Amino acid sequence: MAKNSNYVAAENRYEKMHYRRTGNSGLLLPELSLGLWHNFGDNDNFKNGRNILKCAFDNGITHFDLANNYGPSPGAAEENFGKILKKDFKNYRDELIISSKAGYGMWPGPYGDNGSKKYLISSLDQSLQRMNLEYVDIFYHHRPDPETPLEETMGALDLMVKQGKALYVGLSNYQPSEAEKAFEILKDLGTRCLIHQPKYNIFDRWIEDGLLNLLKISGVGSICFSPLAQGILTDKYLSGLPKNSRAIKESPFLTSNKVLETLPKIIALNKIAKDRNQTLAQMAISWILKDNRITSVLIGASKTEQILDSVKAIENTQFSEEELNKINEITHNNKPL
Numbered sequence: 001m002a003k004n005s006n007y008v009a010a011e012n013r014y015e016k017m018h019y020r021r022t023g024n025s026g027l028l029l030p031e032l033s034l035g036l037w038h039n040f041g042d043n044d045n046f047k048n049g050r051n052i053l054k055c056a057f058d059n060g061i062t063h064f065d066l067a068n069n070y071g072p073s074p075g076a077a078e079e080n081f082g083k084i085l086k087k088d089f090k091n092y093r094d095e096l097i098i099s100s101k102a103g104y105g106m107w108p109g110p111y112g113d114n115g116s117k118k119y120l121i122s123s124l125d126q127s128l129q130r131m132n133l134e135y136v137d138i139f140y141h142h143r144p145d146p147e148t149p150l151e152e153t154m155g156a157l158d159l160m161v162k163q164g165k166a167l168y169v170g171l172s173n174y175q176p177s178e179a180e181k182a183f184e185i186l187k188d189l190g191t192r193c194l195i196h197q198p199k200y201n202i203f204d205r206w207i208e209d210g211l212l213n214l215l216k217i218s219g220v221g222s223i224c225f226s227p228l229a230q231g232i233l234t235d236k237y238l239s240g241l242p243k244n245s246r247a248i249k250e251s252p253f254l255t256s257n258k259v260l261e262t263l264p265k266i267i268a269l270n271k272i273a274k275d276r277n278q279t280l281a282q283m284a285i286s287w288i289l290k291d292n293r294i295t296s297v298l299i300g301a302s303k304t305e306q307i308l309d310s311v312k313a314i315e316n317t318q319f320s321e322e323e324l325n326k327i328n329e330i331t332h333n334n335k336p337l
């Protein structure tokens with residue numbers, strides 16, 4: 001186990017990042033946030049995880065996103081994050097926005113899944129224990145649950161805020177019609193929805209079909225996950241399948257077949273990125289940030305070099321009409337990834 005550190009964050013960290021307002025709230029989020037879905041589990045290298053988090057913070061990434069089930073094993077990412085917070089970030093809690101979620105299966109029996117008040121309230125208590133925190137900054141319902149009345153699920157989110165266990169609440173993976181109803185219920189309860197967390201990337205644009213406009217008119221922020229389509233929208237697979245990549249690990253969410261099928265498009269997109277003097281990862285992130293309805297882009301990383309590469313995306317978020325048309329031609333008729 002690594003020794004306690006005397007980590008001191010880079011003094012110029014806030015000069016390296018831009019911050020955007022989250023909907024109509026008082027909260028600013030960095031244009032890039034970091035998620036701990038992968039690379040912080042039982043079998044991942046703890047020191048590498050520490051370095052990733054320190055590198056992110058040194059570059060102005062103040063927001064770390066977790067969920068009860070991130071691991072493997074489920075809960076391990078929160079436990080490891082709690083240890084890293086204690087070792088490296090104990091002087092920085094008030095400079096961090098830490099989020100967690102519940103909504104997918106977490107423990108056996110009828111109370112460890114979906115959207116009941118029973119599940120959400122006890123799950124947040126467990127997350128706080130694992131991370132050794134008194135409160136999270138944002139708590140999300142991770143996915144909609146059509147079997148539980150929306151009033152009950154939103155009531156649970158409202159209760160967490162009133163108990164002081166979450167400062168803000170959000171929704172993830174909700175379709176526009178469900179989200180709109182949820183925003184109304186929360187508003188009536190006196191706890192506004194801060195933010196929505198959907199998947200969004202060059203290949204998967206479902207949020208352009210109503211959700212982004214709804215968020216804008218509702219004053220709710222947006223943080224987009226899997227901006228790099230889990231690593232496909234980078235140059236890493238251009239010359240084969242690298243050892244230790246997510247596709248080689250055959251994650252159920254990213255198979256090597258999926259990567260190989262997409263390769264011709266990746267080669268073509270990489271050329272546009274090069275012409276823009278960007279890496280493909282940078283271009284994929286910039287492409288999301290070009291839209292001012294987006295609050296933050298939620299990346300993952302397996303090494304510090306990837307963070308250092310990805311943060312440069314904020315330097316060029318303008319696209320010409322011609323570039324956008326070329327990107328659209330390449331991704332036309334794409335199956336969402």
Ligand SMILES: NC(=O)c1ccc[n+]([C@@H]2O[C@H](COP(=O)([O-])OP(=O)(O)OC[C@H]3O[C@@H](n4cnc5c(N)ncnc54)[C@H](OP(=O)(O)O)[C@@H]3O)[C@@H](O)[C@H]2O)c1
Nearest residue numbers: 035036037225226227228229230231234245246300302306
């Ligand atoms: N709400 C939800 O339902 C939901 C679902 C999924 C994710 N999320 C959140 O979103 C976060 C990000 O998701 P994601 O990990 O799928 O995001 P992503 O940014 O699309 O993919 C991250 C992966 O891309 C590769 N990568 C990152 N930067 C790179 C670079 N500069 N150059 C080359 N490769 C690079 C790495 O793959 P290798 O590991 O292969 O090196 C990394 O693990 C999660 O951690 C989680 O917090 C939420």
